[in-house]
Amino acid sequence: AIADNDWVFDAFTGSCAGAVCDLTLSTDASVSAHFDRGRARLSVGMVGSGGGRIMSEPPGIDCPGRCSATFPAGTLVRLSPTAGALSRFLGWSGSCAGRDCQVVVRAHTAAVGRFELRRYAVTPLADPQSFASIMSPRSGLVGGAYTSGASFFWDGVLHDVGMAWPTDVHGINDSGTIVGVHGTPDFRAFRWERGVAADLGTLGGENSWAAAINAEGMIAGWAQLADHSIHAAAWADGLATDLGSIDPIHCDYSEAYGINSKGIIVGESCVANAFHPVRFRKPGVIDDLGSWGGSYGRAVAINNVGVIVGYATRPERSTYHAFIWTEGTTLRDVGSLPGLVHSYLGCINSAGVAAGISFDENDVVRRGIVWGEDRLFDLNDLVVPGPYFIDSAACVDESGRIAATSVFDGQWRAVLLTPL
Incomplete structure (x- = not known):
């Protein structure tokens, strides 16, 4: 028996059995030939400096992990690539070409997808001797x-906030509402909107500090109590709420630095005379994120899926490293750039891309960094070649744009990095 394409002869049945049928007819006879659909293997590969994922329809391939599978011969398989958060998909080679891959699987078939790291275009935002420090989640402010x-703030056009020195801006939401701190020697948290600044007050003491604001206008920071202790605070509708501290008996101290769209706040709290990164779910409900055994740690930002970034020290040295924390895990050390000892992550978007800085022991050699796809990158390796050296990265928004500070012609310059 001879099988058609994509089929395999199995056996004869009836008056014959097995793979061969030799039959001498003396009476009526009935013979059937049984054919099975053949199987063929499809393999995929991934090349390039970037990362991603390739899946098949029908299911079978989910690469990395399962990068080959067998299908009934003649099956039309569609391969769908998804680039990682810091990568882009460039196209196929092998049994596919271009951007789309639909292949009829016969014999052994192979396709290779190319993923490359994204590059960033650099746009200067402000005049020389400027620093970028905050960025809105979606609106590009x-x-x-x-x-x-x-x-200053920038929305395509540069604007002066118009508040006298000393003023530090620490947070901005998509509506353009800015929060920060103003004044000396006593300093107060403020909320700025459409050119008008409002004092947020304290928890009964003299000083306060606003660090972040979410889309609903809820503000996170810290404030002094009447007894001069300092507690993390949240402001909503003009009212300050004391978030408490973990260890009020031994070291009654906490501060807040980040907030997400769900109103979950992160910061630090004193625990047995050390400072630990913490999560404030509501006043008095505080989760200790742990430590590496060092004396200091701070959670700086939380994204809308609950992933937290910050930095912490280790017991055997005074250096500190940035960390990533997700529910049910411990602090994950992201390391530092080669030749540098410290790292800091201060912002993270919902895709898990985080931005910050890595620097040497004396804070002289500094480089902006971005974390994504389980890797730490020097932003200077990712920007389009040009005159701007990326000194630090303040924040990354939901589209992957990064607010950063560069050095150009020996002067600081606030810039926007846009993924290409």
Whole structure:
């Protein structure tokens, strides 16, 4: 028996059995030939500096992990690539070409997808001697300050916040509401909107500090109590709420630095005379994120799926490293750039891309960093070649744009990095 394409002869049945039928007819006879659909293997590969995922329809391939599978011969298989958060898919080679891959599987078939790391275009935002410090989650607003002390925000056009020195801007939401701290020697948290600044007050003491604001206008920071202790605080509808501390008996101290769209706040709290990164789910309900045994740790930001970034020290040395924390895990050390000892992550988007800085022991050699796809990158390796050296990265928004500070012609310059 001879099988058609994509089929395999199995055996004869009836008056014959097995693979061969030799039959001498003396009476009526009935013979059937049984054919099975053949199987063929499809393999995929991934090349390039970037990362991603390739899946098949019908199911079978989910690469990395399962990068080959067998299908009934003649099956039309569609391969779908998804680039990682810091990568882009460039196309196929092998049994496929171009951007789309639909292949009829016969014999052994192979296709290779190419993923490359994204590059960033650099756009200067402000005049020389400027620093970027804040960025809104989606609307592309960036804020910062000049070395002269003046604060600015950028929405496509540069604006002066218009508040006298000393003023630091620490957070901005998509509506353009800015929060920060103003004044000396006593300093107060403020909320700025459409050119008007409002004092947020304290928890009964003299000083307060606003660090972040979410889309609903809820503000996270810290404030002094009447007894001069300092507690993390949240402001909503003009009212300050004391978030408490973990260990009020031994060291009654906490601060808040980040907030997500769900109102979950992160910061630090004193625990047995050390400072631990913490999560405030509501006033008095505080989760200790742990430590590496060092004396200090701070959670700086939390994204909308609950992933937290910050930094912490280790017991055997005074250096500190950035960490990533997810529910049910411990602090994950992301390391530092080669030749540098410290790292810091201060912002993370919902795709898990985080931005910050890595620097040497004396804070002289500094480089902006981005974390994504389980790797730490020097932003200077990712920007389009040009005159701007990326000194630090303040924040990354939901589209992957990064507010950063560069060095150009020997001067600081706030810039926007846009993925290409």
